[in-house]
Amino acid sequence: MKQYPDQLSRAHKKFLRNLFPDRESSFDDGTLLACGVDASQRHAKPLALVRPQETAQVAELLKWAQAERVPIYPRARATNKVGNCVPVRHGVVVSLLDMNDILDIDGRDFVAVTQPGVITADLQKAVEAQGLFYPPDPASMKISTIGGNISTCAGGMRAVKYGVTRDYVLGLEVVLPGGEVIRTGGRTQKNVVGLNLTRLMVGSAGTLGLVTEAIVKLLPLPETSASVLVGFKDLGGCLNGAEAVFGCGILPTAMELMDHNTIRALEMHSAVPWPEGTGGLLLLKIDGSAESVKTDLGRIEEALRAVAVTFMEQGSGADQERLWELRRVISPAAFNLAPDKQGEDVAVPRGKVAEAIKGYHAIGEQLGLTVLCFGHLGDGNIHVSTMYDKSAGEQEKALKAKQKIFQLTLELGGTLSGEHGIGLTKAKYINMQMDKTQQRLMAGIKKTFDPLNIMNPGKVV
Amino acid sequence: MKQYPDQLSRAHKKFLRNLFPDRESSFDDGTLLACGVDASQRHAKPLALVRPQETAQVAELLKWAQAERVPIYPRARATNKVGNCVPVRHGVVVSLLDMNDILDIDGRDFVAVTQPGVITADLQKAVEAQGLFYPPDPASMKISTIGGNISTCAGGMRAVKYGVTRDYVLGLEVVLPGGEVIRTGGRTQKNVVGLNLTRLMVGSAGTLGLVTEAIVKLLPLPETSASVLVGFKDLGGCLNGAEAVFGCGILPTAMELMDHNTIRALEMHSAVPWPEGTGGLLLLKIDGSAESVKTDLGRIEEALRAVAVTFMEQGSGADQERLWELRRVISPAAFNLAPDKQGEDVAVPRGKVAEAIKGYHAIGEQLGLTVLCFGHLGDGNIHVSTMYDKSAGEQEKALKAKQKIFQLTLELGGTLSGEHGIGLTKAKYINMQMDKTQQRLMAGIKKTFDPLNIMNPGKVV
The missing domain is CATH 3.30.70.2190 (Alpha-Beta Plaits)
Structure with missing residues (x-):
């Protein structure tokens, strides 16, 4: 198979500059370094940054990227905590921040139609002004986007009653590698025609296609x-x-x-x-x-x-x-206990929360580190923060704690991630949870959507 | 590719009788005819009926079926309205009715673990006795099973507030063609590790694998x-x-x-x-x-x-x-208007319900048939019953009405099915709704799970 390019040719750059004129494309070092990080604090430098204004540009870009086998890294506010926005195979970072229009809010259909770059809290404010309600509320909602939320299947505190992002996405416009555009699902609240590609896309971390529009379900706003x-x-x-x-x-x-x-x-x-x-x-x-x-x-x-x-x-x-x-x-308060933090977003069955937290505390005590447990008790999604002091050489201990926390979580029937995903930072732990057969099925699905592996390559979903 | 067998060889029958001793396998005409129909009133005669008692038998069966390329038709109470239980390519019908244990109801985890043959209303009664609640309530719930509900992604009247079957399935045990057994998801309320195979299975009409166990989410029972x-x-x-x-x-x-x-x-x-x-x-x-x-x-x-x-x-x-x-x-009351009924379960965006119903009525009037509209206004999923008299030669008119009802539904941004699926009876209409690209993606997913097309072949999802 054709290799990913190490650098862009003159023809590549010309193509990108034509498709993304003026400030819509960037190749300068400063910009490229800045768009190579996310909240995981991992980083890698891409070959270019582009800012599409409309779906047609994305389609052209993905047609070209497939032909040239250039990795595509979708990105919005890059609040992802596991490295899903980091361009580890270089390629082109695609910022969706200019595609930030709320296209429709319909109080009769109980849906909103939105571009991916809309800040989640802005969408919420806009629908609430019309007596409507978009429940998913990841902690990052004031700075993260709907596109990013869909990419990770963002959760939040209201999930106990209202569920997570997945439960609110009724339909998507997706550009596939190669440039075809599909519209999955629609504005109906029920739909059982076809395999559920909409739900498959949610949480796929940009590895199957690039979401350019979403139809989300709304509820009446509680008084x-x-x-x-x-x-x-x-x-x-x-x-x-x-x-x-x-x-x-x-x-x-x-x-x-x-x-x-x-x-x-x-x-x-x-x-x-x-x-x-x-x-x-x-x-x-x-x-x-x-x-x-x-x-x-x-x-x-x-x-x-x-x-x-x-x-x-x-x-x-x-x-x-x-x-x-x-x-x-x-x-911020956690840093009163130690200068460095290693945070996990494991989830366990709700009835196992007590046992899990006792175990996480014991792991901390055993290693001489303080472990804070807080978060979404209502759905068993506990944030576990291992506090340590890097300058005192405690990083090794913290990594040991991570391994033990994961092990205990899985023993209790839990999952390595309730909200953030696997991405880069947990990639090496995936075999603890996911058997080879399921990994093979997921690889088959990935290949169906993205045969040349140009969509967010290097990441584990 | 190897053909599906027209009949079972002596060796085939011996294999099935060994794996499914005594009354667990049947080859007699009466039984085979009886298990070849469903609520669609379509029918086809299978080559054998087997009744597994446990997952291990299903795994052996699917290993054999893949090697011999024998079609597998999962079945429970066969309330499916679009023919998804009908063994159109013959093969083996697999009745899951003996796998009907509720394995666990856990009021702390808020989950139930159930085999596929459990009647939905029985599960509901059992969890309600413990102050818990399983909301999905398809009209058939007193006679249909959880396995069947998962296969179609059954809806119901409470979907307005509580969503549909898909929203309650947290994890599945699935036997794949070839006999591998996977466990997707789990008992946690949140989980973002891996592509969402659980949700992909729900509504896949038995075309990807055979569900042998389900973990469903429960809520506290409203007082x-x-x-x-x-x-x-x-x-x-x-x-x-x-x-x-x-x-x-x-x-x-x-x-x-x-x-x-x-x-x-x-x-x-x-x-x-x-x-x-x-x-x-x-x-x-x-x-x-x-x-x-x-x-x-x-x-x-x-x-x-x-x-x-x-x-x-x-x-x-x-x-x-x-x-x-x-x-x-x-x-039953509808038959006061005419002796025959053609029922659709289309859904439209909630705000388009008035326009849709007016249109459905006009289609009836144009053709001289009475069209009843009733059902789930809260989620736009309207049951449209075209009443006609077959003995008066009105079947042709009713089919014309169906085509026009579908056309109008799609023009309004709706879907051909909110609850029942496509299956056999709506297969010829699928191209009206689903473009070639999405059909190609779905075929790719199907091929990943079921490369030899032995799972419920002949059906459209």
């Missing part, structure tokens, strides 16, 4: 929401509290956990509302009509009081934000 | 529900009513529509509660905690009264069933 922050003596109390809430028959919008190490980090960071002796926290949100939120909140509080709580505080409307601010500052 | 039946002067009123409900920010569990022809059929069938002059009906259900259902119901009624309604009646608890009984008798 209001309310939140409760509850303290417990220990982790066991948190888990009992969570069961008490689910036992009410109410599905909370979000159910976040903070373990004792997270609490310690927050206490070192700023004033906190909970009393001393709080060893675990739950932060819950519910939504619905004003009356139902009020009644459900009362019921949840009653159920929680039956469990031994150290503290309970509720907030509604804008006032909830002070509770959620505590959740949001966990990442 | 209670309530229903409202609302009459309007005409279809336009119904649509305004639906918008008023969505405008409350409340997502109903179900939102069913009945048009004037459906109303007429029901009036001819039994006593009805609505007044004369009712030309459209909405039947709504909401669920949640007792208090929230009460408050939401009040709010919905208030919103509906602002639209011109002819009638409104609510029911809660067991008392709702009398309202839903009216919905359930539509199918």
Whole structure:
């Protein structure tokens, strides 16, 4: 098979400059270095950066790229944490940031049609202005794009009640390697015609084709929401509290956990509302009509009081934000415990969360490192941060912790990634989870879409 | 490529009798004829029927079938309406009805693990006894199986709020042609490792592999529900009513529509509660905690009264069933209008429902046939029944109506099937909806899973 080019020929550059005139294409070192990194902190230098304005340009580009076997690296805000935006085989980085129009918001069809470069929070604001709701809320939503969210199948806190990005993508416009353009799915809420290419594309990390438009499902905007922050003596109390809430028959919008190490980090960071002796926290949100939120909140509080709580505080409307601010500052606060952080986004079956967290703590203790566990208790997707000090030579220990955390997660029936993917940074661990037969099937699907492997080559999905 | 065998050799039969002893295999004409039909009323005679008791037998069977190129037709209760259970290339029908154990219901993981032969309503009852909830509710749920539901990606009335089968399948055990067994996904609520083979299998109509076990997602069981039946002067009123409900920010569990022809059929069938002059009906259900259902119901009624309604009646608890009984008798009641029925399960974007139904009615009037429109307004999935009289030579007209209904549906951005699939009966219409490129991709995926085309051959997905 033809090799990937080490550099672009004069003809290549001419082609790209014609297709992407003026500032739509760049070849200068500074720009190329800047667009070769993502939130994983890995980097590689591409041969060119292009900024398509419309699908037709992408189609032309992918026709050329297939013929010349030039790797294509789609990119938007590059918030990916596992290296999926890094152009490891060089080639051309395709920034979708100029394709950033919301094409339609339809309150009767309950769909929005959007280009990939739209910031997720901007889409949310736009649909909320019309009384509509796009639930997926990855932590990055104020800076990440719908295209990126689709590429990773982004999750978020509201997944407990509302599911993840995959559950909201009804249809896609995709440019295939070679330049053909397909439109999968559509504006209908139900559709069982054909194998589900739409869902296959979501989470495929740009390895099958390049998404140039998406039809996403919307819901009616819940009238209001309310939140409760509850303290417990220990982790066991948190888990009992969570069961008490689910036992009410109410599905909370979000159910976040903070373990004792997270609490310690927050206490070192700023004033906190909970009393001393709080060893675990739950932060819950519910939504619905004003009356139902009020009644459900009362019921949840009653159920929680039956469990031994150290503290309970509720907030509604804008006032909830002070509770959620505590959740949001966990990442910066963690650095009070150690200067370096290694973060995992493993997920385990919900009933195994207690065992998992105890195990992650034990792994930390064994290696002399602090492990923080926090995040999406409601769906078993726990963020595990191993804090360490690189300057004290602890990186090796942190890597050992990673291996052990993965091993325990899989032993408990979990997965190496609930939200971020595999990409570059976890590629070497994929065989721990995925057997050869499934890898063979996935390779077959990849080959069907991208026979010359030009779409985001070098990445593991 | 090796041909499919016209008949089984002595060695073939010996193999099957050894693998499936006693009543687990059948070769007699009566049995073979009986297992060659499904709800489409198409039929074909297979060469054998086998009834596996465990996955290992299925794996042996599919290893043999691949080597001998014998078609494999998975089957459970055969409620499929488009012929997906019909063994058109003969081969072996594999009844999954003996693999009917619920293996686990876990109220902490919020999952059930089930074999494919479990009746969907039985699974629902079993999980509800533990305060849990499996939402997908195809009309056939009392007689159809989870395996069949997964095969078609069954929908139902609760899809408005809760989505369809696809949204609840977290993991699968699948036997591939050739006998390899894979386990996709798992018990975690979030998982972004690998291309999503689980979702690809759902709705693939048994053409990629044979599902022998499923892990399905459960929710906490809503405490209670309530229903409202609302009459309007005409279809336009119904649509305004639906918008008023969505405008409350409340997502109903179900939102069913009945048009004037459906109303007429029901009036001819039994006593009805609505007044004369009712030309459209909405039947709504909401669920949640007792208090929230009460408050939401009040709010919905208030919103509906602002639209011109002819009638409104609510029911809660067991008392709702009398309202839903009216919905359930539509199918038998329709035969008051004509002796034969041609049913479609098209779906259109929700905002195009009014235009679609008006168009379907016009198609009927043009051809002199009555067209009933009813069903899942909440998600745009309208059941369109063309009533005709075969004995009066109207079948040709009905087929013309089908073609026109499909054409209009696609013009409105809809899909030929929201719930039933393509299979045999709609195979010749697939090119109306699916372009060659997507068909090529799907064929490539099929070939990756099933290179010799032994899984349910002769069907269109």
